[in-house]
Amino acid sequence: MITNHSSFLSRLFHPERHSSSLIWLVLAALVIIVVTIVPEFVTPSNLSNVFVQMVPLGLVSVGQTFVILAGGIDLSVGSQISLVTLIAANIMGDSVLSILFSIFLCLLAGLAFGFLNGVLVHKVQIPPLIVTLCTGFIFQGIAYALHKTTGGYISANFQKVITASWGVLSMPFFLFIFFLLIGFYLLNRTRFGRYIYALGGNEEVLANTGVNTGRIKVASYVIAGVMAAITGLYLAARVKSGGALYGVPFTLNSVTAVVVGGSPLSGGEGGLAGTTAGVVIVSMLNNVLNLISFRFNLQSTFYKEILTGVILVIAMLFYRKRS
Amino acid sequence: MYFEVKHISKSFSGVVALDDVSLSFEKAEIHALVGENGAGKSTLIKIIGGKYQPDTGDIILMGKKVRMSGPHRAVELGISIVYQEYNLLPNLTVVENIVLGNEPAGKNGRINWEHAKTFCLGLMERLHVAIDLNRYVSDLGAAEAKIVEILKALASRVEIIIMDEPTAALPEREVDALFQLIRTLKKSGVTVIYISHRLNEVFSLADRVSVLKDGKYIGTYQITNITQDDLVRWMVGREIKDVFPVRREVFNNPVVLSLRDIEDGKMLKKVSFDLHRGEILAIGGMTGNGQREMIRLLFGASPMKRGAIFFQGEKVTIHTPFDALRRGMGFIPDDRRNEGLAVTQSVRKNLALPSLDLRQTAGLVHEKEEKEVVEKMISTLDITVSSISTAVSHLSGGNQQRVVIAKWLPLHPRVLLFHEPTLGVDVGAKMGLYHLMRQFADEGVSILMVTSDMIELLRIPDRILVFYDGTVSGEFIRSDATEESIMAAASGQGRKIPGIGTMP
Numbered sequence: 001m002i003t004n005h006s007s008f009l010s011r012l013f014h015p016e017r018h019s020s021s022l023i024w025l026v027l028a029a030l031v032i033i034v035v036t037i038v039p040e041f042v043t044p045s046n047l048s049n050v051f052v053q054m055v056p057l058g059l060v061s062v063g064q065t066f067v068i069l070a071g072g073i074d075l076s077v078g079s080q081i082s083l084v085t086l087i088a089a090n091i092m093g094d095s096v097l098s099i100l101f102s103i104f105l106c107l108l109a110g111l112a113f114g115f116l117n118g119v120l121v122h123k124v125q126i127p128p129l130i131v132t133l134c135t136g137f138i139f140q141g142i143a144y145a146l147h148k149t150t151g152g153y154i155s156a157n158f159q160k161v162i163t164a165s166w167g168v169l170s171m172p173f174f175l176f177i178f179f180l181l182i183g184f185y186l187l188n189r190t191r192f193g194r195y196i197y198a199l200g201g202n203e204e205v206l207a208n209t210g211v212n213t214g215r216i217k218v219a220s221y222v223i224a225g226v227m228a229a230i231t232g233l234y235l236a237a238r239v240k241s242g243g244a245l246y247g248v249p250f251t252l253n254s255v256t257a258v259v260v261g262g263s264p265l266s267g268g269e270g271g272l273a274g275t276t277a278g279v280v281i282v283s284m285l286n287n288v289l290n291l292i293s294f295r296f297n298l299q300s301t302f303y304k305e306i307l308t309g310v311i312l313v314i315a316m317l318f319y320r321k322r323s
Numbered sequence: 324m325y326f327e328v329k330h331i332s333k334s335f336s337g338v339v340a341l342d343d344v345s346l347s348f349e350k351a352e353i354h355a356l357v358g359e360n361g362a363g364k365s366t367l368i369k370i371i372g373g374k375y376q377p378d379t380g381d382i383i384l385m386g387k388k389v390r391m392s393g394p395h396r397a398v399e400l401g402i403s404i405v406y407q408e409y410n411l412l413p414n415l416t417v418v419e420n421i422v423l424g425n426e427p428a429g430k431n432g433r434i435n436w437e438h439a440k441t442f443c444l445g446l447m448e449r450l451h452v453a454i455d456l457n458r459y460v461s462d463l464g465a466a467e468a469k470i471v472e473i474l475k476a477l478a479s480r481v482e483i484i485i486m487d488e489p490t491a492a493l494p495e496r497e498v499d500a501l502f503q504l505i506r507t508l509k510k511s512g513v514t515v516i517y518i519s520h521r522l523n524e525v526f527s528l529a530d531r532v533s534v535l536k537d538g539k540y541i542g543t544y545q546i547t548n549i550t551q552d553d554l555v556r557w558m559v560g561r562e563i564k565d566v567f568p569v570r571r572e573v574f575n576n577p578v579v580l581s582l583r584d585i586e587d588g589k590m591l592k593k594v595s596f597d598l599h600r601g602e603i604l605a606i607g608g609m610t611g612n613g614q615r616e617m618i619r620l621l622f623g624a625s626p627m628k629r630g631a632i633f634f635q636g637e638k639v640t641i642h643t644p645f646d647a648l649r650r651g652m653g654f655i656p657d658d659r660r661n662e663g664l665a666v667t668q669s670v671r672k673n674l675a676l677p678s679l680d681l682r683q684t685a686g687l688v689h690e691k692e693e694k695e696v697v698e699k700m701i702s703t704l705d706i707t708v709s710s711i712s713t714a715v716s717h718l719s720g721g722n723q724q725r726v727v728i729a730k731w732l733p734l735h736p737r738v739l740l741f742h743e744p745t746l747g748v749d750v751g752a753k754m755g756l757y758h759l760m761r762q763f764a765d766e767g768v769s770i771l772m773v774t775s776d777m778i779e780l781l782r783i784p785d786r787i788l789v790f791y792d793g794t795v796s797g798e799f800i801r802s803d804a805t806e807e808s809i810m811a812a813a814s815g816q817g818r819k820i821p822g823i824g825t826m827p
Contacts, residue, residue, distance in 0.1 A: 194415075200414075205412055
């Protein structure tokens with residue numbers, strides 16, 4: 001009998017290695033606490049609100065997961081997102097052709113951003129943290145240059161399609177699920193996925209095996225770039241404009257979601273199941289803390305920031321290496 | 324000729340690692356490659372494996388010149404390397420590691436794990452080994468991991484397999500299994516290039532042996548035509564004189580370190596012994612009977628529960644390495660790369676570290692004085708190094724060990740604790756280290772060493788303690804000890820001989 005390799009169940013039984021399952025327990029506990037303190041969290045309107053907040057973070061975190069699993073990090077995704085919203089807002093017209101062309105160009109841009117990051121990390125051998133910090137500045141600068149005070153133009157038809165909803169179900173929901181499943185398949189069923197984990201585990205070993213590690217590494221950044229572009233397109237559609245600061249929160253939030261989801265920055269461990277939970281936790285915290293501030297009439301946002309930090313530290317306690 | 328390297332030279336920032344080395348290998352032979360650390364063996368196999376590019380020279384496979392542009396090229400040509408260092412992914416399972424890079428394709432870009440497992444089981448059957456394929460490699464012991472590495476090396480099409488010190492991490496019976504495996508490989512037409520420091524292995528396994536020394540090729544010999552002494556002579560270029568005389572007079576010296584009923588609550592049970600000034604005392608026994616815990620406890624690296632330690636007659640507590648240092652102890656750990664050295668840093672920084680406090684004012688280091696002290700250490704201990712700013716990682720094992728020892732000297736240690744003093748050190752450098760230890764002892768430094776090397780145990784110390792089950796099970800003046808009597812004590816059969824100065 002061949003056991004299913006990386007099924008969620010098998011990961012659940014290896015919590016020390018695939019800590020991602022643990023985070024679902026944390027999430028469950030958190031939901032129970034939240035529902036007890038602020039029952040209004042579970043109202044349909046609020047839940048759909050949470051969901052809308054969750055989708056862009058989810059999309060970008062899928063890409064970030066690939067990079068972090070491969071032992072890298074991408075701190076430029078936020079600027080990439082902003083830049084993509086502006087590319088879309090600058091070139092999009094109303095015709096189907098124009099919309100498709102804009103989408104194509106935005107995806108191409110994401111691919112190019114990722115490729116640039118990957119090549120700098122692999123060929124030029126600059127540490128990923130530095131590379132993506134620097135390219136992040138560059139992308140941000142270009143974004144400022146493209147920024148229009150009017151917000152540019154995003155076709156209403158594009159917005160309609162991207163934000164369409166049918167009752168509880170919605171286009172954003174399908175988008176997220178779609179890319180999540182593709183990512184899951186790539187990571188857990190294909191050679192490429194094995195190599196991503198192997199790369200994060202020990203690059204030297206993978207290279208000794210005769211695998212071209214450079215390609216895998218560059219591919220991880222390309223995936224992050226394309227996912228950032230998709231996130232940018234979604235945001236542009238939702239807000240119906242482009243903006244140089246739209247992507248800013250997503251850089252650190254995506255890293256947070258991945259790490260809280262059980263993929264350590266050292267790479268090689270964790271996965272998308274955990275990242276999904278991480279995304280839910282990060283988005284939920286934001287929403288719940290808003291509700292709490294409102295309910296207990298707390299005036300300022302600083303409680304929110306402090307509580308977010310405290311709760312994330314508590315979540316991270318689960319991943320401490322037990323000696 | 325089946326496989327050749329011709330006129331290979333390679334230097335690293337001016338230091339010649341290989342100097343015009345030519346070697347040839349035949350199909351289906353076991354060809355041993357020997358030489359001291361720093362002789363150039365590792366550099367050579369990294370060139371063959373495509374990890375390094377030679378400065379000059381060619382690699383010729385079946386009459387055709389090949390360019391090893393990278394590890395993937397070597398794999399394509401059927402050359403596999405089992406590296407000395409750990410070369411597995413602990414975050415993946417056994418089967419995932421073995422087929423890494425050769426995953427059988429299934430539908431839609433998937434991996435066919437069923438095929439992968441059948442393949443691995445077949446491979447294991449062929450080589451008469453069995454390891455659960457679904458276990459994570461991080462859960463494997465050193466021996467199992469080494470076997471997985473060999474399986475991994477065999478998972479692609481293999482014509483030539485190079486094994487770099489494969490037995491270093493293996494217990495005896497696993498070594499036999501490995502030898503069986505190597506002979507099976509030879510029978511199936513594979514050329515095995517076998518690198519080892521253990522000459523008896525070379526003699527029981529190899530058809531031919533080639534010797535490298537200081538980056539130069541010395542010669543290739545049929546194993547049946549030579550003796551171990553020949554090999555050693557060619558490797559080190561001199562005869563080795565074996566035995567140091569026991570110095571009985573040290574037993575009359577005052578006791579420097581005295582242990583009474585030491586327990587650590589886990590391994591050690593009522594350990595008592597004395598160490599005299601200028602004495603070399605060795606602790607032997609089967610690995611895992613408390614020797615490691617004992618020496619680490621003395622340096623404050625693991626905690627003590629009960630008992631008393633007296634240092635020059637005064638009762639002391641040693642909770643941390645700092646306490647041990649303050650009492651004048653220096654520790655040379657077995658894992659020198661992780662515990663003894665900052666390998667990426669320079670010789671100077673490593674040597675200066677423990678005694679920084681002696682050469683500073685208000686936190687500022689006296690650079691000039693430091694340089695002088697470091698240079699003096701290097702000349703006193705005869706450390707071979709191109710410059711004091713060379714990174715320690717570039718030194719040979721023997722020279723690294725000298726750095727670990729030298730760094731304690733400015734603190735004028737009364738006691739030096741050696742844990743496996745010559746682990747990973749080649750034959751010639753070993754003798755150098757033994758001489759050094761004797762020299763320290765003659766100058767009045769007391770030496771306590773833990774060793775698992777029987778030859779070392781029977782050659783160097785003045786007195787031998789044998790540990791069994793966490794306590795002293797035998798005590799010998801070295802000249803009275805035999806391999807048999809030590810083995811008897813090490814397996815718990817020996818009588819405790821009322822010793823010299825152990826009883827109060």
